[in-house]
Amino acid sequence: MLDFWFDFASTYSYPAAARIRDLAMSTDTKVNFRPFLLGPIFKAQGWTTSPFNLFAAKGRYMWRDVERTCADLALPFRRPDPFPQNSLLAARVALVGLDRSSDQQSWGDQFCIEVFRAEFGQGRRIDDPATIADILAGLNVAADATLAQAQSDANKARLRVQSEEAERLGLFGAPTFVTAEGEIFWGNDRLERALLWAKRSS
Amino acid sequence: MLDFWFDFASTYSYPAAARIRDLAMSTDTKVNFRPFLLGPIFKAQGWTTSPFNLFAAKGRYMWRDVERTCADLALPFRRPDPFPQNSLLAARVALVGLDRSSDQQSWGDQFCIEVFRAEFGQGRRIDDPATIADILAGLNVAADATLAQAQSDANKARLRVQSEEAERLGLFGAPTFVTAEGEIFWGNDRLERALLWAKRSS
Numbered sequence: 001m002l003d004f005w006f007d008f009a010s011t012y013s014y015p016a017a018a019r020i021r022d023l024a025m026s027t028d029t030k031v032n033f034r035p036f037l038l039g040p041i042f043k044a045q046g047w048t049t050s051p052f053n054l055f056a057a058k059g060r061y062m063w064r065d066v067e068r069t070c071a072d073l074a075l076p077f078r079r080p081d082p083f084p085q086n087s088l089l090a091a092r093v094a095l096v097g098l099d100r101s102s103d104q105q106s107w108g109d110q111f112c113i114e115v116f117r118a119e120f121g122q123g124r125r126i127d128d129p130a131t132i133a134d135i136l137a138g139l140n141v142a143a144d145a146t147l148a149q150a151q152s153d154a155n156k157a158r159l160r161v162q163s164e165e166a167e168r169l170g171l172f173g174a175p176t177f178v179t180a181e182g183e184i185f186w187g188n189d190r191l192e193r194a195l196l197w198a199k200r201s202s
Numbered sequence: 203m204l205d206f207w208f209d210f211a212s213t214y215s216y217p218a219a220a221r222i223r224d225l226a227m228s229t230d231t232k233v234n235f236r237p238f239l240l241g242p243i244f245k246a247q248g249w250t251t252s253p254f255n256l257f258a259a260k261g262r263y264m265w266r267d268v269e270r271t272c273a274d275l276a277l278p279f280r281r282p283d284p285f286p287q288n289s290l291l292a293a294r295v296a297l298v299g300l301d302r303s304s305d306q307q308s309w310g311d312q313f314c315i316e317v318f319r320a321e322f323g324q325g326r327r328i329d330d331p332a333t334i335a336d337i338l339a340g341l342n343v344a345a346d347a348t349l350a351q352a353q354s355d356a357n358k359a360r361l362r363v364q365s366e367e368a369e370r371l372g373l374f375g376a377p378t379f380v381t382a383e384g385e386i387f388w389g390n391d392r393l394e395r396a397l398l399w400a401k402r403s404s
Contacts, residue, residue, distance in 0.1 A: 045257055055247055057374040061386055068385075172259040183270075184263055189391045
């Protein structure tokens with residue numbers, strides 16, 4: 001078992017989301033997609049936006065590196081404008097699809113992957129309900145009802161709880177992978193290692 | 203050809219230094235060890251110490267991750283006290299050993315590896331001239347003469363020039379690997395990828 005924590009605004013979470021299911025299957029590991037909000041965690045450090053915007057050299061490097069990483073994986077890549085995107089709506093909708101207590105919800109993982117593709121592959125705005133509705137429609141999910149459910153107080157609270165759990169775990173960036181034993185691996189380039197650890201302890 | 207940029211105070215540069223020569227040999231790539239000072243680069247971002255000290259969650263993660271990384275590589279690991287160590291003296295001495303214009307200097311790479319081992323494997327202080335002298339003696343290098351040469355104005359200037367080059371390249375952390383074409387890879391976990399790129403373009 002491996003928890004895959006990510007924020008939809010996170011650049012390196014895009015290749016991680018694209019890779020994780022096949023890699024996990026090859027090691028027979030169950031993966032839980034766990035969207036959360038990095039904004040409050042950054043804010044607690046005094047950062048009002050992404051560190052890639054605050055620290056110019058790091059930002060320049062990141063854009064080149066993500067471009068290279070996506071090219072290696074044959075993933076389309078476009079730099080989102082603005083960056084970071086507001087990931088609140090996408091995260092709320094994802095939680096509806098990822099709800100394990102409901103039998104009919106089986107589209108959560110695929111929804112997450114499609115949101116990343118729309119954002120970083122096609123340059124679409126993920127804070128636009130039309131983008132989210134298109135993705136839901138493509139998955140044969142009723143868009144209006146799902147968007148309404150996503151914006152319910154109960155679901156908003158679930159995202160807050162999930163984000164608080166991320167903070168309690170000590171997460172400070174995305175993607176981050178957490179094994180059942182609490183071993184934390186930060187970064188797309190640590191996914192293989194995280195899966196190895198998850199396997200070792202299973 | 204691959205430039206290996208590092209600061210002797212950098213935790214992840216320790217496993218990188220321990221791994222790089224064998225890995226580079228297996229891909230037939232020449233590696234240039236290039237010590238520099240991260241302090242001025244951090245200072246320009248408003249950081250007065252290592253970001254691992256400034257950002258608690260990131261620091262906690264790093265110590266666990268470096269411990270794990272070293273265990274995987276069967277490298278001894280001890281958390282330096284204080285952290286970060288002052289890397290100025292070690293960097294100056296390294297530059298003497300790495301001087302390509304001098305025929306008799308062939309101990310630079312090994313000196314760097316030994317400094318990391320003393321600091322992170324044995325918990326020794328690398329700002330102590332006695333530590334540096336011990337390492338030099340172990341390499342059959344005249345310690346007194348070398349320490350004097352390291353502290354000469356000409357050599358101090360060389361380290362400043364090298365650190366300014368790092369800043370001009372846009373380096374913001376260590377280890378960082380730079381190919382002949384200027385492709386930059388940041389982090390011990392990107393070493394294999396950097397070597398692949400260096401090979402591609404050679």
